Amino acid sequence: MAQLLFRDALNQAMSEEMERDSRVYLVGEEVAQYDGAYKVSQGMLARFGEKRVIDTPIAELGFVAVAVGSALGGLRPIIEVMTYNFAILSLDAIINTAAKAHQMTAGQLSCPIVLRGATGAGGALAAQHSQSLESQYTHIPGLICLSPSTPADAKGLLKSAIRDPNPVIFFEHEALYSAKGEVPDGEHLVPIGKGDIKREGSDVTIIAWSRQMKQLIEQADAWSEELGLDIELVDPRTLRPLDMELILASVKKTGRVVIVEEGFQFNHVGAEIAYRIQRDGFDLLDAPVERVTSIDVPMPYSPALEKLVLPNADRIKAAIRAVCYK
Amino acid sequence: MAQLLFRDALNQAMSEEMERDSRVYLVGEEVAQYDGAYKVSQGMLARFGEKRVIDTPIAELGFVAVAVGSALGGLRPIIEVMTYNFAILSLDAIINTAAKAHQMTAGQLSCPIVLRGATGAGGALAAQHSQSLESQYTHIPGLICLSPSTPADAKGLLKSAIRDPNPVIFFEHEALYSAKGEVPDGEHLVPIGKGDIKREGSDVTIIAWSRQMKQLIEQADAWSEELGLDIELVDPRTLRPLDMELILASVKKTGRVVIVEEGFQFNHVGAEIAYRIQRDGFDLLDAPVERVTSIDVPMPYSPALEKLVLPNADRIKAAIRAVCYK
Amino acid sequence: MKQTSQLGAHAHNFPRGRAAELPKETLLKMYRDMVEQRRFEEATGRAYGLGKIMGFCHLYIGQEAISVGAAAALRPSDVMMSAYRIHAQAMARGVPPQAIMDELFGKATGCVQGLGGSMHIFDIAKGFWGGWGLVGQQVPTAAGVAFAQKYQSTSNITMVFFGDGAVHQGAIHETFNLASVWGLPIVFVVENNQYGMGTALSRVSSLEPLHEMADAYKIRHYEFNGMDLLESYDAFADAVDYAREHSRPVYLEAHCSRFRGHSMSDPGKYRTKDQLEEEKAHDPIPGFAAFLVDCGVTTHEALEAIDETAKAGMKLILERAEAAPWPDPELISKYVLVSP
Amino acid sequence: MKQTSQLGAHAHNFPRGRAAELPKETLLKMYRDMVEQRRFEEATGRAYGLGKIMGFCHLYIGQEAISVGAAAALRPSDVMMSAYRIHAQAMARGVPPQAIMDELFGKATGCVQGLGGSMHIFDIAKGFWGGWGLVGQQVPTAAGVAFAQKYQSTSNITMVFFGDGAVHQGAIHETFNLASVWGLPIVFVVENNQYGMGTALSRVSSLEPLHEMADAYKIRHYEFNGMDLLESYDAFADAVDYAREHSRPVYLEAHCSRFRGHSMSDPGKYRTKDQLEEEKAHDPIPGFAAFLVDCGVTTHEALEAIDETAKAGMKLILERAEAAPWPDPELISKYVLVSP
Numbered sequence A, B: 001m002a003q004l005l006f007r008d009a010l011n012q013a014m015s016e017e018m019e020r021d022s023r024v025y026l027v028g029e030e031v032a033q034y035d036g037a038y039k040v041s042q043g044m045l046a047r048f049g050e051k052r053v054i055d056t057p058i059a060e061l062g063f064v065a066v067a068v069g070s071a072l073g074g075l076r077p078i079i080e081v082m083t084y085n086f087a088i089l090s091l092d093a094i095i096n097t098a099a100k101a102h103q104m105t106a107g108q109l110s111c112p113i114v115l116r117g118a119t120g121a122g123g124a125l126a127a128q129h130s131q132s133l134e135s136q137y138t139h140i141p142g143l144i145c146l147s148p149s150t151p152a153d154a155k156g157l158l159k160s161a162i163r164d165p166n167p168v169i170f171f172e173h174e175a176l177y178s179a180k181g182e183v184p185d186g187e188h189l190v191p192i193g194k195g196d197i198k199r200e201g202s203d204v205t206i207i208a209w210s211r212q213m214k215q216l217i218e219q220a221d222a223w224s225e226e227l228g229l230d231i232e233l234v235d236p237r238t239l240r241p242l243d244m245e246l247i248l249a250s251v252k253k254t255g256r257v258v259i260v261e262e263g264f265q266f267n268h269v270g271a272e273i274a275y276r277i278q279r280d281g282f283d284l285l286d287a288p289v290e291r292v293t294s295i296d297v298p299m300p301y302s303p304a305l306e307k308l309v310l311p312n313a314d315r316i317k318a319a320i321r322a323v324c325y326k
Numbered sequence C, D: 001m002k003q004t005s006q007l008g009a010h011a012h013n014f015p016r017g018r019a020a021e022l023p024k025e026t027l028l029k030m031y032r033d034m035v036e037q038r039r040f041e042e043a044t045g046r047a048y049g050l051g052k053i054m055g056f057c058h059l060y061i062g063q064e065a066i067s068v069g070a071a072a073a074l075r076p077s078d079v080m081m082s083a084y085r086i087h088a089q090a091m092a093r094g095v096p097p098q099a100i101m102d103e104l105f106g107k108a109t110g111c112v113q114g115l116g117g118s119m120h121i122f123d124i125a126k127g128f129w130g131g132w133g134l135v136g137q138q139v140p141t142a143a144g145v146a147f148a149q150k151y152q153s154t155s156n157i158t159m160v161f162f163g164d165g166a167v168h169q170g171a172i173h174e175t176f177n178l179a180s181v182w183g184l185p186i187v188f189v190v191e192n193n194q195y196g197m198g199t200a201l202s203r204v205s206s207l208e209p210l211h212e213m214a215d216a217y218k219i220r221h222y223e224f225n226g227m228d229l230l231e232s233y234d235a236f237a238d239a240v241d242y243a244r245e246h247s248r249p250v251y252l253e254a255h256c257s258r259f260r261g262h263s264m265s266d267p268g269k270y271r272t273k274d275q276l277e278e279e280k281a282h283d284p285i286p287g288f289a290a291f292l293v294d295c296g297v298t299t300h301e302a303l304e305a306i307d308e309t310a311k312a313g314m315k316l317i318l319e320r321a322e323a324a325p326w327p328d329p330e331l332i333s334k335y336v337l338v339s340p
């Protein structure tokens, strides 16, 4: 197994799939000559040429919609949005075209795009550049939504996404690009729709993904010891469709659930997971499901405030204690 | 009390507030010369003139963003979007400007807009014109979201919205415009953030709003009798911020909850309500919270299919039975 | 507002006269196509009035010279894409009228099995790619199809229609720039019928004439009389050849007029009766009929017979649509995701 | 790509020479403003390198003739709005540099109390309205402010800045149309520094020259050398007067050059060293200094003294920013909604 940066794992996934399938191309702002705003596409212009690695003007609705159209026309675009904050401008193309084209044409067309780019709070980027807007996509039937927490999952899920015949929305936490992790050698695919137990434990289930899961992986041993509670970490990896089987199996074991997510809280993904757990696992629960989210405000710039707004150790540990009545 | 159509109640609310405050104006596609695509602004051009009732080109991002800017500049626009399906194009102005301007300027600016227009499935309008995209707005801190079910609430809430110093998103179900109801004479305001018990009952709480609530009001007596269960109908009216006090008081009484909403189910408003009920009312619940939503697909055109996709009597009654273990 | 009396008097900078080379059979077929479209839309209007067709429904009556001229200029392997006023455009492209009417009735035998309705007609095999409901949405989407055509080294092109109401949507401007920079083989067509719903173009637009905005994007552009079938064919034939040969966009402005309201629910109070009558004086069908007779291509009687056949055909189509089966409930979830 | 050697050679269709009427004190103040902006940005760069400033941070070095020329043409009651490369623009408008630096440090004494940072500088009392992070977002927003100015019958105008990278955003096109149709008193200014991040304009644009796109919208437009303070002032003075007098939009293209990377994290590999040197030869500050000395307005020594004072001032500003208090945690939720 090789140690890879998250960004390089993504680069490998795209490059391998572009070798494999000539219909796959990469398009977005700064992806070609600049090697990507976050250097995810480093070297890809040199390797695949201008036809398949394409810089766009800053016109998020236009270039995303054109790429969506190209998928209807038989190609398999990987569309990089610099961040999902900007992709708000592209939503019409995703919600009203990509997600609906297969159904609206009764199967005559399909829309195999991968929309991918940075999400989350990258560090003192303030109100407009720190959002986690996953729920704008998970809400929409016709879309598949992925959010990896490790380089291995990033590579394996992105390869699966590129091969999938449906529109896939792929979230990369801005603060993960430089994270390192082991990635299996050779062909490595992670199936869409399958979650992963990142740490086995018996007392309390923590459900999280993306950067929050990475931080939990780093803390779980220490916290388990400190709290005297054996923490199980469940990473859904796919946000839509949810792997409820895996989640409920963990709840069955622990009876206690904390959901940690970075976005605004009101009807974000955690609310959906919590709803389903209480509906399908009502008798398995020994305590109400708790969640820890960002405080529900536009992100302040000052680092002194940002760290209070994001989910942090104090708030997560308090939630663990609460569900364990400790 | 006068009997008014829902659309006329909205018209009265706007007209009264425009009489009261010269900063208030109405802008949108077809609102002036055509009297509104759904005739909500009938007669307002004639009454208030071209300066204050303004037709726009079809350019949802542009005209909404300009109106948002005018609110920063001291005006109080009422912005009619023909439907919220089209307002997807305006989201950047709402999420990144309107919702954040007050916080980003540390209070130096505020953004008193009312964005209002049609939502929901109006009847065989197919995949792109039948969406209930409330969660795109309820998710965002800095916004207030209202969704009335009766002409009286429509008038009272819209007047409160126009007077509110914050950005307010106001949802009008397309199938409600021609609904009739009593509206109190004289000055009639409904407070933001306060729900309403539309029917008192003791056995089961049904939470719903907008068109779904209207249909429940019409059916509740018959169903209570048929099922031998006394139904309580709770209408939050304000979707953000939620009146959890009222909701939990009802749950305390009944111990059983069904949420009925028309939109796609995944992380819609009902998920948030359910999450909060189980967290804050865990010990009050005798059964898991159930929800009835539209089937999670892009809406088919054929009336034969549409009626199966929308929440219907069979599915709602089954959910009531389920939470009552009947 | 552009006076309809100007409909016949535009500057042209495209080669004229190619229509004159069309064989007699083609001219007659084009006439028949216009008549069938007209009769189809009239039948649609009646069925809507009877509650057989639901939802939003927009008739194309008055604009038939555009759909027919365009279709005649395209190859079967080219792509045509449009908005929601599309029954006639789909017919022009060869989609069977029965499949369209069944779709309007919401039946399983419709061209999209009842999932789409009036606004969402698709028949990919025939090169008709819908059928999109958000004003402007189809424009970048179509540019994407043109992108794929170029990427795959086909010699096909894409033609996309939109209305005068759509020209202010930012997406269209973003697309013009991309199409120019990337050299996409696409023909943009604005059908300028002077109204977006009830709003006269001049009340909300500073773009006049519309097609000149293409100058900024270095895109070839011109206007033509969309009420004149021969001029329409000439304009499209030139644009299609240019886009194919140079792999470059073209922007055409078709001046035209819709004789009915915006949709079935629009009483059309924003036009006076006189104004409407004036517009109807430019009806493309009698105009072309007169031409065919004048040139000795055919006789009045033969044209009458075409009309009678079309009318009878529509009666049958309505009966069959009525008798067709409703879709199976399983359809609801069948095409949400592509099955693996 | 536009060669920088062309920076001094543009067609002009605005009246020249108004700068010549400016009093000596004003000319000196304008020089001082440019120098202070330059020194402020250099100080900002150093503080960023030391980790005192976080997040994204974009320096204005090279473009000072634009901010200063613009501000000199505006009235205090006018509104100036911009994107995220704004420290210098805010200073030009009179926002105290200390309040800006404190904001960059994330301190409670910043102009938005630490909530905004580098990209989101606001001081409404001074007529500086930010400070917006989505490319193009400020343009329709500013048009809305102009709408309010007109609605309220003020004689104020709004001036809004955006970059060459923003000109393809659909929102800007939608806004141009609205501003023209509604007759809004607004000056649109594109600062064409030839790059949007690492992308040279010509690689992604068919708009050349940029300002000519305004033709389609019937908006007055012209270009000027944004590296020349006097030309800049002339251009802005004319535009501001025109917008105010006629309640009409104007579109200005300012040709310019940024001497640093896009943001602090951009190594700027897309420009050769030679190219950058060539651009720096047009530095507006020494150019204006030479003019002032040549005309006998002042001496080299006096200008040196201005620079020394500015440098010393920045040292103090950094020290104070360092010492300023962090915001109170209560600020987090204080301004999410307007308190009743």
Ligand SMILES: Cc1ncc(C[n+]2csc(CCOP(=O)(O)OP(=O)(O)O)c2C)c(N)n1
Binding pocket: B029, B058, B060, B082, B086, B089, C085, C133, C134, C135, C136, C162, C163, C164, C165, C166, C167, C193, C195, C196, C197, C262
């Ligand atoms: C994004 C969006 N905004 C608004 C509408 C509502 N709408 C439907 S058609 C229409 C008018 C379009 O006029 P035009 O483009 O001229 O086409 P025409 O109807 O004349 O063929 C409007 C406003 C919509 N469907 N989509």
Ligand SMILES: Cc1ncc(C[n+]2csc(CCOP(=O)(O)OP(=O)(O)O)c2C)c(N)n1
Binding pocket: A029, A058, A060, A082, A086, A089, D085, D133, D134, D135, D136, D162, D163, D164, D165, D166, D167, D193, D195, D196, D197, D262
């Ligand atoms: C909508 C949106 N898309 C992309 C970005 C990322 N981005 C920030 S600045 C920038 C380049 C803008 O260049 P230009 O408009 O020329 O301004 P300059 O930086 O040269 O001042 C990009 C792509 C963004 N902030 N917002």
Ligand SMILES: [Mg+2]
Binding pocket: C163, C164, C165, C191, C192, C193, C194, C195, C196, C197
């Ligand atoms: Mg039209």
Ligand SMILES: [Mg+2]
Binding pocket: D163, D164, D165, D191, D192, D193, D194, D195, D196, D197
């Ligand atoms: Mg630039």
